[in-house]
Amino acid sequence: MSYLLLHGQTNRLTEYTFADKDILYIVFYKGNLIYWSDNWLVVNKINYGPYNEWHYCHFGNAHCVVRSVDVGKGYVISSIIAVKYDFRIENQYLVNNFADFLDASNNLDICFDNKKSIGKIHGPDGKYLFSLCKQSENDAHDKSDAGNAIDRQLLRTFSYTPLFNTDTASNEQEKRYMSQNRIRVYALMFGLMFMIYIIWMAYIIYRAKGFKNLRIGYKFQSLFSLIVLIGFFIVLLVSIDFIRKNYELRQKTILQQKTQYIQKALQDTYFWSRDLNRYNTASLNIYLKDLSYTYKTDIHVYDLTGRLVGSSQPIIFEMGLLSLRMSPKPFFAENTNITQYEHIGTLEYLSAYTDFVNGDYTPIGYIAVPFFVSSDIINAEIDNLLGILLPIYLSIMLLSIILTSFISKQISAPIITMGEKLRKLQIDQHNEKISYKPHDEIGLLVAQYNQMVDELERSAAMLARSERENAWKTMAQQVAHEIKNPLTPMKLTIQQLQRMKNINPELFEKTFTRSTELLIEQIDNLTLIANEFSYFAKMPEMRVEEVDMAEKLYTSIGLYKSEVGDQVQIVYKGLQSGVWAMSDSKQIMQVFSNLLKNAIQALHNKHDGMIEVSLEELPETVMIKISDNGPGIPENIRDKVFNPNFTTKSTGMGMGLAITKKIVEESGGTIRFETSSQGTTFFVEFIGCPAPDNKEA
Template identity: 40%
Template sequence: MFVLLIIFSVGCALLTTYFRKENDLNSRVALAHKLINERDNVTEFLLTDMRPQIEADIFIRNYFQNPFLISYREFSDRLRQMYFSFGFSRYEVDFFAFNSEGSPLNNEEGRNADNFGNEILNNSQTLIAGKLFYFNTRLNGSGYYDFYPIIVDGNYLGRLFIVLRSKLLNRINVYPELLLEEKDKIPEEAQSYSFAIYENNRLSESSGRFEYPVFDSLGNTIKELNDPVQISNGAIEHIVLKQSDGDTVIVSKELNPIQEFFSAFSYLFVAAFLFVVLISLTFYIYLYARGSAHFFSFAEASFRNIIQLSFIFIIFLSVLFLGLFIGRLFQSQFNISSKEKLSEKMKEVEQSVRYVVSNTISFDSLCGFTPRDLSSMLNININDFTALHDMDVNFYDRHGVLLTSSQPSIFEKGLQSRMMDSRAFHVMQKNIPSEIIQEESVGKLKYLSGYKPIYNEDGQFLAYLNIPYFNTYRLLNEQIGYFFSTLINILVTALILAGFLAPFISRQITRKLSTIAAKFKQVTVGGKNQPIEWKARDELAVLVNEFNKMILKLDESAQQLARSERESAWREMAQQVAHEIKNPLTPMKLSIQHLQRAYDSNDPRADELAAKVSRTLVEQIDNLSKIATEFSSFAKMPKPENEKMHLLEVVYHSVNLYKQNEGVNISIHTEGRINDEIFADKNQLLRVFNNLILNSIQAIPTGQEGMIQVTASNNDRKIIVSVHDNGSGISEDRKQNIFVPNFTTKSSGTGLGLAITKNIIEMAGGKIWFESEENFGTTFFVELPVFS
């Protein structure tokens, strides 16, 4: 299963990497087209189409005739709602109104209409139609200027400038992302891209980690126009899109196919591993609910499985806790670093504001120029602050009301209040700290926000500076994602190594245990037990030493037991021999005494009595001889002379020997063909079956017709012969002693026949047993292995 998981993950990782590469290539091509086509034909059409409506708009005319009836904010909101609420989400729209004398009507700009118009002409690159201009500069980005002279009844009332700045390529903040429609946003994967825009073969704009040359070296190497070309330069891959007018866009990405493949493999392996675990656990719970399984127990698990599971479990927990600990530490350090960076940025902006204020006052003293107020001064320079420090900035007055912002659209659209954050404002009012850095949010977007009061060189309060550091959590998430990606790679590597090493290590450990277990199996009572030779000085050495001590004690105990059993057996044998000899001696003694009295009394029947006593003595002497022979046979069983033979021949010979007995019907039956040979002593087996058939004959009660059936069958490389009789059977209390020496169910005999029979069968590698039912008969079974 483990190997299958690896194969599955490798295959899926290859497919994932391939499709991801294709998708990434398409994303870079799409981004290149979007970058080179910053001039938006739809936007230009909409602006041109709405010109007659704006020129004839009565609301705009009334505002220029009497600008004090409504505020500039109401004027701007009305224009956005009427003309720019649809189709312009990718632009930040601003309005600048000037009266006939060139002074700003909104009272928020220190420059006059002529200066603003000159700025448009200087920054614009293309005059599209009439008074619509397109611009693309490093400072202001790209967008459109639209100019409207306001004339009512032939009277010139002023000028209205409409400025549309693209939010698409603004890389210095995140504010514009909140205003973009989803279709206009840069794809998430494009965050890792670098790009450059060349105009007339000279670098106009660039972003990302890659350092682009000032002059277009890549674009000059290709001839294809309006068709993206893929160029690889070491570990960097470029998508170059060149237009006929000399403009070129290059989108670049650093390639690391091995890392991408291994990351995909790691995630897929972990997902597949957890899926298999979940399915297995679900199936196990299902079986447990049905009663077909029980809870896992280490006491019942194998040592090898415990080692393998422990390996994987320990590695998984170690990496998990290490990841949580380092992740928390990493997050804490990143927050500290981000706050320090934000604090440093606020100090830099503070210095810039002081410098501007100082220069403005100095300029005023020399030239007689006096700024209307702080708001207009900050509004003039706020774009410079933003571009210089790569941060969005907001300024609030001493009451916490917004003075100006580098992203006014956020406040105009109501995404953020024009009032300063209440927590920061109250702290600033009460404690007057040098700065405050806290967490804030716009919608679901969380970010760090820093506040700092700004004073001039004389200690007079100017404004509250606010810098929203949006990139904090995005960068944190990127770095944490990279960290956990690396951690997952380490985890998967460790799991794979554990998966391959754990069985090897467990085999090394269990191999030692198997060696010890094999020695344990060889231990016999009374046999020669070999001690285990163990050179290692590990924990198992203690077990081995105790085992060696145990077998020494076992051998000693076995020898003592054997001596005790031999002595006990000889005592029992002596008692049995004495008893068996004493039985015939008693009638012999009585017969001789009776004959002696007859001779002493001159009994006329003395000769007849002498003949009778002689017959009795001969019978008893024969009985003593038989007893001696049986005891000799049991105590001194001859060594078997084994040979290959057909068992049926021995069985038939024994059956034919007793088949002529009167009052008994002996039959033989075979099940199937029995041609296999066995390896045993033929004479001893003949003695076995003679004894079994004779016992069956003797078990039949007097006056009852005897039925003895001998059956032979072949079963799984073994030949089984059964001898069944319809005799009196064996009672339950006697069954356990049938094969015990000296035990007999007959009125005469030594009880050694079945004991000798059992000994012969076991020496031939077989076994013997019986089944009996009292008053219904007995069946003896003999099983012998087939010779191979």
């Protein structure tokens, strides 16, 4: 070019095609524009700056770097390279902008070291900005050998993101960072609450030994909380899926609108064209670049055969990332207006196709508008959703736990009350009903319980009346039987006396004395029967107090020792006084008397009979043992020993042990026995107590 200018052959400049089509060459002669290599940029004035140095210029919507060379004789050649790249440069004047050739050539980079500089970039005011330098081998290796080199290169060439909105992008990035931190806090709170709830439920289930054994309140609470949790995850998944689909739908709609606008713009430009050829598409790439800046998307144009004729990013095709042929689906489809997903490597992007028409709407080619669906934007919307949903769900979860706890208590309270009432339910006393007004299933259950209480009281009254009647019948039969036993020999004796008086008056006198003794004995037996019934029916009310058990027991043993004499040996092991326990001081003597009397009667006609009595102080009780070496109690009557009116002797009503058991139990003690063929031992245990103040030594 310099040769032609210096030899005055400026008219021959149009005959040459210069190698680098991304560089615009402009020639000035004495300040006047005389030649430009292409028409993709309107240049009215150029600030030459220092000759032979690169500097920054802005022409319309194109940001460029310019290098001017004074070739002599008044000619100046300016080389202009358009800036459209997403490198982030620290200098505020060139934020997010730089030339394509930095990445395409893969051997130039930005530097601020003048020693390494192969070209300097100056601002419009002539101020030095930065320098161009050759990449080191390590830098070039890092760029060329990266695992996702194709995807990264493709993303760098796509111009979807606005080039001059770094402040907005920075603000959005900062907002998203704050949103993510807030989400982390909410997620941590939710996870902590969920973990505490799971541990608590596991502990409750472990304590209950299985979910089936849980109380109905805990079951309701755990199941309801589980439903809320599952519902939240379902809502979350559906919402995320909805956001993704809605975002993709919006992008498709926007992409289709952009495609229509681009179609209209190209139609106006090629209004009179009948086809796309190399003559009318020579500057198509430049025009497509302008449109790509306007609509912030790349544009590819194909002729009617499906071959590429123009692109706002020709480097994609030069690098072999995309085929020079358009996609077969829209090419062979009846309706070319198709939006579909396409792939380059692992990168997925959206492409919209439509017809390239002229002024009379005759198709002369095809237009493809690719669009990369940014995952960052989708993730940002998901983050916003989570930032809204998580605090709401935390509140719902807390509220649900409180509500389920309240509702479960409302549901289980009547059942628990019913259980307590059933546990305290007794036939021989008045049982309280449960008050529950709602007419639900629990209300029906409570009504059945209250009805059962009424029926139980009626049944208890009938049973008590029946028991009283049976008791009176049994008592009457027993009394009649016991009275009849002495009356029969009395009647026979009197009849014998009458006959003897008439038959043998002399023998009558001798028999009369003996018969009267028998009659007196039987009358005494009747008196004893009457006294036992009277005492059992009119036993004085118990007055439980501190009693010196050793003294009472030793006194009772002394009385019976003098009565039995040498017939039965009574051995006592224990203190004679000073062992205190709770009982009735008057009635306790009858307990010892009945037990000693039974032991003596068990040794009837036994020559080596012996009774052992022991008194032992335990930590909280006083134990008394009365043992005999008699024949023992037969097995078939052992369970009837303490029953009233049961006796194995010919005299008495069998009330002694029944009275003894009643006195011991009303004192708070216990009585039991062990028996075998070698003898019987009665164990009587009373609640121990300290000596009263007035009895202490």
